[in-house]
Amino acid sequence: MNSAAEVSAPPRDARSFRRRLIGLIAVGEVGVLAAMALLIAFFWLLEPAFLSERNIRAILNVVSFVGIIAIGQTILLVAGEFDLSVGSVAGLSAVVAAKLMTAAALPVSVGILGGIGVGALIGLLNGLIVVRLGIPAFIQTLGMLFIGQGLIQVVTGGYPVYPLPEAINTIGGTDLAFGLGWSFAFFIVAALFADFVLRRTVLGRNMYATGGNKEVAHLVGINTSAYKIGAFITVGALSAIAGMFVMADLGSGGTSIGSGWELTVIAGVVVGGVSLFGGAGTVAGGVVGILMLKVVQSGLVVIGVNSNWQQIAVGVIMVMAVGLDIVRRRYFIAGA
């Protein structure tokens, strides 16, 4: 004979399905993916041209530039720090590379390596000062933002580096598939690789441990200083690469490359579920967050929202997307 509890409990299949559903909703990126899907559907219903080839291509192209930086910023945030100088680093690396290729008449490959070197070096400097000297990342990287902006003017004398060698214009103008070029290809490969490393390797797990609780991580033998400095170098190098891709795309080493990107990148990855306090978030989530921001900006133009209201709409949608994610975490992760 069955007990009263067994008679009143839902069937095993239903419980298992409910558990699986809650588990799916608890997955980090689901919240922001759901928000993005809703927005895409909304914009498309109002204006089908939103999902036209041209518009999708434009969104993916711009996402590739800031997305490359978002990969590095996500890794750094997971490690428990952040970098406000990414925009300046992108711009400085681009103009240094441009100057090496033009004024210094060095081969394009040397110019590119020089640009990456500048980004990595600034990342190393940021990392050493933050980790060894204990200066808060906010202060150090904000200071580096201003230093970088100044150095851009010093290197260029205030004028854009233009024209660039034909090889750079070729890189920028290459159409690999669907009108997307090398920047998008690099972005996809880098995102997949970084996401795999963070989720599936010891290095990634140690990065989460470093950002989650530095003291405990240190006690179990993780060299937290090395991980943080490594993360700073990574974001510096990736910022440099992003800056040079923009330079190639525009065909000009302009003095405003990267200007204002730092807030866009941080806003995007936070919307994507990466924690500002460290130890949580994924590269996939960060990338989806950036994508969502650009989807919103593009969608508002496509559906014809008055330009005075567009900035307000972007802010409101960002808050709602993060709110949705917080609700998801509170009710579904706890349940799962």
Added chain:
Amino acid sequence: MKTHLKKRLIRTALVAAALATSLGSVSLARAADIHLLWVQAMKDHPVHRLMQAGFLNKCKELGYTCEVVGDPSATNWDIPATLPLAEAALARTKYDAIGVYGPDPAIYSYISKLAKEGFPIVTWHVLPPEGTVNGLKAATGENIAEAGTNAAIAIGDKLGGKGTVALTQGASNDTENAMSDAFRKTIAAKYPGIKVLDTQMEGFEPSAAEAKAVAILQGNPDVTAAFGTTGNSIQTWSGAARKAGRDVVIVGMDYIRQNLDLVKSGAAYGIVAQPLYEESAKVAELLGDLAQGKTVPYSNPLPAKVITASDLDPYYKMLDSAGQ
């Protein structure tokens, strides 16, 4: 016979009237079919807003349907953020011609890309030499160097050939750099008794710009004049002069209302009247002509003289008509 001739004349007149009416209605219908796009980074800067007013008002006058897109910032020049917004508009609407704001060579590749797609493209505010930007059909604006020279002559004459001038730019870009260079060269050539300080970047945020100008005045007690190459410069320097308690001959850019008021009140001396409204209206004309298959001249220069307190009325009227 006379009656027959009269009938033929009346018939001919009626046919001519009918033809004229139908041609007129065709051109009216054609104008209504013309869609023009204006692409401009830092779209919300007050000076850019004035340009957009010139463009949109002219579009309305000519019966064109026009749209403005660009990164919605008043202080940040971001071309990579502007281009996808332009693409979003192009995905939605079939435009007949496009104006692309061209003071930065970073936009040239986009101009060429649009031209390859078959869009007639016009730029304004700068006059790139013909052939230097692939696909660019026309350009309109003032001669930047001439504007800098006019400012130098206005200040030089006002100072009587003696004194020290502070020089600021909003940011380091081709347009402002060229204007500053022309200003310095003219001062050096015509007014050797006038010293020009090193250029400082005031930026586009008003309070920060004013603080910088105050610092320049405090650090240089001999400064008797100031020239700024960006639209906020007059407000920057008049505010700074007032706060520092100094009497400074101020020349700045752009006839937005706040600047006209400052010259009228005596807080500033003069404005380099860059033809912002006129060049933008010209863009609408050029684009409309190109959209209808007409040929237009490539270079369409407009004057940029320095206006002072006695010259302000026509500019106030222009702003009134633009709703600015």
